[in-house]
Amino acid sequence: MRMSTLSRADRRVYRLCQNAALLALAMICSFVEHLVPLSALLPLPGVKLGLANVVIAVLFYKVSPVDAGIVSVLRIGLSALLFGTPVSLLFSLFGGVMSYLTLWICRPFFGRFFSFVGVSVLSATGHHLGQMTAAVILFDTGVLLTYLPILLLAGLFTGGTTGLLLNACSTRLQKLIKRGENN
Amino acid sequence: MEHSKKQVLFRRGDWVAILIVVALIGALWGFYFRAEKGNTIEISVNGTVVHTLSLKQNGVYPVEANGHRLIVHVEGGEAFVTDADCPDKVCEHTGKISRAGASIVCSAAHVSVRIKGEGDADVDFVAG
Structure with a gap:
């Protein structure tokens, strides 16, 4: 059965299940990062690989940007509930919103001009700018001057890594998503 | 394939x-x-300034706030934090700061150390 043969109601159920499964996958990514924190290797707060972004980016570019936004917000809320604090929720929320906006900005260029590496590097930068906005609201403007360049440099590496990971596995992840549509 | x-x-x-x-x-x-070298530091707790100190005078200032302790050092025109008991140690990792506008933030204790550049004109300021 093809997607086009599904009724409207079936399509809604399909979309719900697909997003639920991808939310679970994104949660696993967050959990793995929580178990093996990058900060043990590199003592920089606010720096992590952003594995959940792999799921969000595939969902955004290969399925639906709107669904990616919903899954992203739910993922941030749930992982803050499980592993975080109210302060870390604010930080991830600002970071999440900014990197989501970056994904929209990158949309016209994706595929033609750059691959997931460019997208990932820019959205990591967006994420860190968002986190810094939260830091400025909560603490002090001075952190911008001292800590932002360090965060952005780290984002270059973490974004690059997840970008390469995305380039390597997006087709497979996409196949997993689309498989259900064809049977 | x-x-x-x-x-x-x-x-x-x-x-x-x-x-x-x-x-x-x-x-x-x-x-x-390009920012000028600062000449005073402000130590704030919960957003209000509790100490204003000269950067030109070396010293060790213990700060206790919101159940956390840390020690602010001033040495040779630079300020840095040691012995923080917060879990993330952001403030210690920030290192030494000396430029106006730079700051060290300890989020757990809600303490920030900020460098101010105003006041008597120093050489860096005049030069550029």
Whole structure:
């Protein structure tokens, strides 16, 4: 059965299940990062690989940007509930919103001009700018001057890594998503 | 293979994206190093200034706030934090600061150390 043969109601159920499964996958990514924190290797707060972004980016570019936004917000809320604090929720929320906006900005260029590496590097930068906005609201403007360049440099590496990971596995992840549509 | 054909590949534009970020980092760092040397530091707890100290005078200032302790050092025109008992140690890792506008933030204790540049004109300020 093809997607086009599904009724409207079936399509809604399909979309719900697909997003639920991808939310679970994104949660696993967050959990793995929580178990093996990058900060043990590199003592920089606010720096992590952003594995959940792999799921969000595939969902955004290969399925639906709107669904990616919903899954992203739910993922941030749930992982803050499980592993975080109210302060870390604010930080991830600002970071999440900014990197989501970056994904929209990158949309016209994706595929033609750059691959997931460019997208990932820019959205990591967006994420860190968002986190810094939260830091400025909560603490002090001075952190911008001292800590932002360090965060952005780290984002270059973490974004690059997840970008390469995305380039390597997006087709497979996409196949997993689309498989259900064809049977 | 079907999927290697469809695989997303690294493109030239990716370098452009990386260069944009590198340029942004460079600009921020350039901005930082052009900032004048500060001459006083302000230690704030919960957003209100509790101590204003000269950067020219070496000293050790223990701070206790919101159930956390840390020690602010001033040495040779630079300020830094040691012996913080917060779990993340951001303030210690920030290192030594000396430029006006720079700050060290300890989020757990809600303490911030900030460098001020106003006051008597120092050599760096006059020069550039």
